Amino acid sequence: MNKLRQHIDYLVLLGALLLNLAVWFYTSPRIPEWANVPLAPSTVGTTAAFLGDTELAYRSMALTLQSFGNDAGQVQALKDYNYENLGTWFDLTDSLNSKSDYVPFLAAYYFGGSQDPSQLMPVINYLRRIGTYSEPDKWRYLGQAVFLAYHKMKNNELAMELAEELEKTYKPGMPAWPLQMRSILASKMGEKEMAYNMMLDALQNQKQGLDPVEINYMVDQICNHLITPEQRKTNPLCENVKP
Template sequence: MATMIAHDKRGFDFARWGLPALLILMLVCNIAFWTQARHARTTWGNVPPVPSERGAIIAMLGDAQMGYRVYGLMLQNLGDIGGRITNLAQYDYTALKDWFFLEDTLDSKSNYIPALAAYYYGATTKHDDLTPVIDYLEVIGQRPEPQKWRWLAQAVFLSRYTQNDLVRSFDLATKLANLSTPDMPAWTRQMPAFILVARGEKEAAYDILMGMLQNDAEKMDPAEIRLIRDWICDKILTPAQAATHPVCTSIPGG
């Protein structure tokens, strides 16, 4: 019996041979798995369906502000998964619009989501997709709170200079000019005239700008007055008309 025990002690040494063998086997299995799975990539299912307002709040344990921030971060980083970045042209902008308005129900005063919509998602190269963004900014930009008007101004910019839609941009510019928010600068009321010039309707643009000079010049910054004069003299009037027009000849050096 003692001889058998002594033999067992001289038998297979697991700590010396078994453990290294097990580690080598695990390494071989890991390499085999990697060779089969290394080309697999996480697939992106595009913009997820938007929940209801009630469902969104319940998911955040009744905290609307936490929901606004969590969903906002989700929208900010949406599509950036698996070490890859998704081109903005691949996003479903109709679904994004639903998310923007959901966020508005959670916090209508914050400018975080409007800024994300205007300056981030508004940079897409697929210009037709911008319509849902413009629709959203149009609604937000007509709010009476300070600085909300700038989102409507951004909608005008996207419609006019990115989509080159002179009809929609004029409608938006007219809404912007008709706002009565106290902190709006004078150039916001000039926007319809600028678009009318682009449409070739120079007489209507002239009437708008001249009306501003005649009625509001005392309340305007000198730089804004010079801008209006430049538009009248350089873009609306012909050189012959500008040479004799009082607005143009009153400019020093004009």
Template sequence: MQITSRSLLMSYTMLLTALVFTIFFWFQARDVQAEWINVPPVPSETGALSFSIGDKQMAYRSFGLMLQNIGNIGGRSAALDSYNFDMLSGWFLLEDGLDPESDYVPMLAAYYFGGTPDETQLDPVIEYLATVGRRKGKEKWRWLAHAVYLSRFKQKDLDKALELSYILAAKAERENLPHWAKQMPAFILSQQGDKQAAKELLLTMLKENAEKMHPNEVNFTVDYICTRILDKSEAAEMPLCDAAK
């Protein structure tokens, strides 16, 4: 097949046009990058299952992985305090409906999203962890304990922490959990300045449960009363503290 000068000219013209278009497009699009659109809207459970052909575990794990990596886009990582935590709460509850037994999403909520530097964003996380932690189940109570921790130490909301600690203590009594969980209200009462209530709570625990407690737990409780709740003069007048010396 013979190539004519006209066909060559057309080929070069098309190539030049494509090159000019490519250069023009590059100048227009060179500053365009993937944008952080924040947490996407939460689908219904039916909508979520439609993405996994009705497989709850596939949906749970896929959306969990999405939550874990949601702020990493276009080679950049979004700061936790830029997340919409109210929208995240909806995802937590959706995932909880798909698999209420798994600890994957509670762990993400507690140890990843709970790390936000903006403590005002933590309310949805604390509410979710408290909901999960109230349930029966192996080690579920630890999420309730973490909700107390976030309220007490990150938000410094002692009233909320005390309210949650009473729920934790009641659960600890019913399910024979570690004694520090039962003692949590006393720790927070002491921090609030209500030393008398804290002392009475721990003394009652010693009176009713000392025989069931490990000696180390008894010693810790006595030491907490004598050195953290009472001052030196008050401790000197208390027989329990004298006996512990």
């Protein structure tokens, strides 16, 4: 009787092992499906879920945002993300904490690296908005929006619009390139006369707040890149500039 019971126990154990192997062989080829980026929850709902602690809510949502594409144990290409939905997460985190640089940095330098540049408008719109905030150095994100529009999307008109907005953020003590951006873009687009007028205007109106090194760069750009050799000879700015 004991031997029969022992044999039955072994058979049950063997059957369990075989069943386990069968289930493993059946399910092992399957991998979890990535649900892509969902729409972000509302600000009210998110804050309520964290008992009114907006800072904790921000940190949790930022971590969620960073982890998209890796929640199924696989790494997804940025081009496969739903960028329209991604934009709602930028808006959510901005409503929770508009001073932090964490999500803006992610948007500018991580999500801005999508292999499909046509997706980038939600990123650019977000950077465009936060780039005008009063906190120190937020204008740098507007500069990154210019980069994405010009170099990634190849949208010259949008890049010039953003560069104009960037120029308006300039305050004495800042680097001069927000003032120079429109002129640099115009020059790259072949609009030398426009670029010259923009650079000259920046020199004439903002010279008191500019570092001498920045002034020398702008004069060099005018004399060696934006005007012809004939114009250079008669331009008083270029008297002491080496070709």
